[in-house]
Amino acid sequence: MLAECASLTEAMAVRATIAEAGLPGVTEIVPGARSVLVVAERSALDPVRRLVEAADLQHPPEGSPRxxxxxxxxxxxxxxxxxxxxxxxxxxxxxxxxxxxxxxxxxxxxxxxxxxxxxxxxxxxxxxxxxxxxxxxxxxxxxxxxxxxxxxxxxxxxxxxxxxxxxxxxxxxxxxxxxxxxxxxxxxxxx
Structure with missing residues (x-):
C-alpha cells in the first residue's frame, strides 16, 4: 500500500503511526519525502488503511526513538x-x-x-x-x-x-x- 501525503511532516506522522501500532502482518514501512510504502500481508492492508485514516497526523506518536x-x-x-x-x-x-x-x-x-x-x-x-x-x-x-x-x-x-x-x-x-x-x-x- 502506498500512502501519498501532502507534506514531509504528514509522511513522518504516517510512518510513526504505523510503526507505533505494531500491526501483525506489516513487514516493512518505507517512508519517503511525501509518501509511505507499507509492505504487508493482504490481511493487514485494511487495518493499516483504517489506522492511517483515523490517525491524528498533527500529534503523531513519538515512540522511543534512538x-x-x-x-x-x-x-x-x-x-x-x-x-x-x-x-x-x-x-x-x-x-x-x-x-x-x-x-x-x-x-x-x-x-x-x-x-x-x-x-x-x-x-x-x-x-x-x-x-x-x-x-x-x-x-x-x-x-x-x-x-x-x-x-x-x-x-x-x-x-x-x-x-x-x-x-x-x-x-x-x-x-x-x-x-x-x-x-x-x-x-x-x-x-
Whole structure:
C-alpha cells in the first residue's frame, strides 16, 4: 500500500503511526519525502488503511526513538559558502548546526544515507549549481530543508560543511544502516 501525503511532516506522522501500532502482518514501512510504502500481508492492508485514516497526523506518536550523536570536523569545502549565503560567520554555522536536534525523516539515495530534518532556517540553502562527481564518504552536507552524511563516495550536489568519522553503512553488520527513520540525531563538533 502506498500512502501519498501532502507534506514531509504528514509522511513522518504516517510512518510513526504505523510503526507505533505494531500491526501483525506489516513487514516493512518505507517512508519517503511525501509518501509511505507499507509492505504487508493482504490481511493487514485494511487495518493499516483504517489506522492511517483515523490517525491524528498533527500529534503523531513519538515512540522511543534512538538517540545518536555524530562527531563532526567542521572543515567542509563549502563551509564558508554556507556562512556567506546565510549572512553569518563560519562559527555561527557550526553553532547553529550543532545546536539543533534532527530527526531521520527517511533514507535513500544510497544505502545508509539519512535525510535529516530540523535544519535551522539560516542553513537551508540550495544545492550546488553543478554537482560534484565525487563526494568523499563521511561528508556532511546541507541542501534545502535537510542535512545528511554521505555514507560512501558518490556524486552529490549538497553543500559540504564537515566530515563525520562514523561508519553509516556496513553491509556485514547485524544492522547495516546506522540511521533509521524516526531516530533522533545530534552533531558534536570535534577538532
Amino acid at each position: 538517540e545518536i550523536v555524530l562527531d563532526v570536523r567542521y572543515d567542509g569545502e563549502d563551509l564558508d559558502l554556507v556562512a556567506r549565503t546565510a549572512g553569518i560567520g563560519a562559527d555561527d554555522v557550526i553553532r547553529l548546526h550543532t545546536g539543533a536536534e534532527y530527526t531521520v525523516a527517511f533514507t535513500g539515495f544510497a544505502p545508509g544515507f539519512g535525510y535529516l530534518t530540523g535544519l535551522p532556517e539560516p542553513l537551508r540553502q540550495p544545492r550546488l549549481e553543478t554537482p560534484r562527481t565525487r563526494v568523499p564518504p563521511g561528508s556532511l552536507g546541507v541542501a534545502g530543508e535537510f542535512t545528511g552524511v554521505y555514507p560512501r563516495s558518490s556524486p552529490g550536489g549538497w553543500r559540504l560543511i564537515g566530515n563525520v568519522g562514523t561508519t553509516l553503512f556496513d553491509p556485514k553488520a547485524t544492522r547495516p544502516a546506522l540511521l533509521a527513520p524516526g531516530d533522533k540525531v545530534r552533531f558534536r563538533s570535534v577538532s
